Amino acid sequence: MTTTTDNILKRNQLSVTDSRKKILELFTANDGALAHSDIEKKTGEKFDRVTIYRTLQTFVEKGIIHTIPTVDNSVLYALCKMDCTEGHHHDNHVHFVCDNCNVTYCLDDVVTPKVNLPDGFKPKVMDVVVSGICKNC
DSSP: OOOHHHHHHHHTTOOOOHHHHHHHHHHHHOSSOEEHHHHHHHHOSOOOHHHHHHHHHHHHHHTSEEEEEOTTSOEEEEEOOTTOBTTBOOOOEEEEEETTTOOEEEEEEEEOOOOOOOTTOOOOOOOOEEEEOOTTO
């Protein structure tokens, strides 16, 4: 029986390996974003840091997950919507960080506002992160 994670990996032309399945399962089962260290702790298996890092990079490149910048210049990762593809992320949404529980949420229905840049400036990435108290706190 093929699982959702198997389907996601096959649709993105990736081999179905234990590490990829386990890491992807964490994202599909989690509402919030995950840090590299969260993934290390939650896999409960002996995937080394490099395997986790390479898997995350591959998932970002394929449009399976996207990155979220943090205040301390680290990176969080969250599952993309279904319309992201290799080299084409469409995650133009706001991210919310709860000051109480420290969970970062993707607010898929809150679109990043349009910013009119001066002539000659071309945007590449725009991240909007809002902090406050989440509905669970």
